Amino acid sequence: MNSQLLQGVYIDWNKISAYSYLRKIAALDGLDYLEFRSPITFFVGENGSGKSTLLEAIAVAFGFNPEGGTKNYSFSTYDSHSELCDAIRLARGTRRAGWGYFLRAESFYNVATQEEAYAGAASDGLHRRSHGESFLLIAQEHFKANGLYILDEPEAALSPQRQLTLLIEIDRCAKEDSQFIIATHSPILLGIPGAEILSFDEGQIHPCSYEETDSYQVTEMFINNREHLLNRLLQ
Numbered sequence: 001m002n003s004q005l006l007q008g009v010y011i012d013w014n015k016i017s018a019y020s021y022l023r024k025i026a027a028l029d030g031l032d033y034l035e036f037r038s039p040i041t042f043f044v045g046e047n048g049s050g051k052s053t054l055l056e057a058i059a060v061a062f063g064f065n066p067e068g069g070t071k072n073y074s075f076s077t078y079d080s081h082s083e084l085c086d087a088i089r090l091a092r093g094t095r096r097a098g099w100g101y102f103l104r105a106e107s108f109y110n111v112a113t114q115e116e117a118y119a120g121a122a123s124d125g126l127h128r129r130s131h132g133e134s135f136l137l138i139a140q141e142h143f144k145a146n147g148l149y150i151l152d153e154p155e156a157a158l159s160p161q162r163q164l165t166l167l168i169e170i171d172r173c174a175k176e177d178s179q180f181i182i183a184t185h186s187p188i189l190l191g192i193p194g195a196e197i198l199s200f201d202e203g204q205i206h207p208c209s210y211e212e213t214d215s216y217q218v219t220e221m222f223i224n225n226r227e228h229l230l231n232r233l234l235q
Contacts, residue, residue: 005148005179008035008091009058015087022084025050027200033091034205036181038196039174043183044213045200051183052152054200056104057084058181059150064102070142071100095177097148103138104152136162143169145176155186163188187215 010033016022023029027050034054043051056066063071135157143149149170155163167189170180174192184190190197190210199208210216222229 002035002037003093004036004039005093005095005097006036006062006090007093008033010089010091012087012089016083020083022053025053026203027205028054031205036179038194039178040170040180040192040195041182042190042195042197043181043200044185044190044197044215046214049200051200053084055150055152055181055183057088059102060085061088061090062100062148064100064150068102068104095146097146099142099144099147100149101142101147102150103154136165139166139169143173143178145173145178147173147178149173149178149180151180151182153183153185155184155189160188167192185215187213187219190215
């Protein structure tokens with residue numbers, strides 16, 4: 001048994017239709033249990049590899065609104081989450097999360113709208129800020145000690161400089177007994193020391209090092225061989 005707020009997730013495939021598309025996702029098919037051993041866990045992999053599907057299912061099973069926000073958010077703009085959340089059982093630790101937030105780039109506009117509706121006159125005016133500014137503000141206001149935070153591609157709205165700011169916020173909270181599960185393609189965020197990186201490529205979920213991620217390798221290759229690479233790609 002580890003010391004994380006969320007120690008792992010079990011999947012009961014008997015609760016998933018035999019014809020479900022979930023069974024066609026190689027990294028998920030047959031997965032019975034996934035353990036979280038670090039305060040910060042990254043999901044990496046190619047588009048369509050299943051990382052966001054699993055991340056969203058974990059968030060919904062934990063009690064978050066499928067489109068994002070805290071566990072107190074109750075609204076629905078478009079019901080897009082899979083049946084996987086109904087087949088998941090969470091292995092919780094002895095500590096209870098004092099706070100939490102599900103932050104996803106895909107539906108952030110809807111969450112920002114709801115955030116302003118909930119706050120009323122006290123609203124920070126998220127829609128009057130740039131996408132990146134409002135996205136980062138949500139993180140800075142909601143990331144607290146002893147919380148569970150599930151983030152789906154948080155780099156989508158952020159410049160490289162703002163990704164560094166988010167990296168600092170994540171590291172600070174993780175050192176204050178919070179836990180993060182993050183799906184990302186960002187070579188900046190993936191560089192957080194001590195994080196566990198789980199790859200969804202090659203047919204099964206497996207740990208990998210920072211230098212083994214495609215995000216790192218493609219970025220390094222482009223920076224170090226930009227002219228040669230572009231000549232080959234664009235001819």
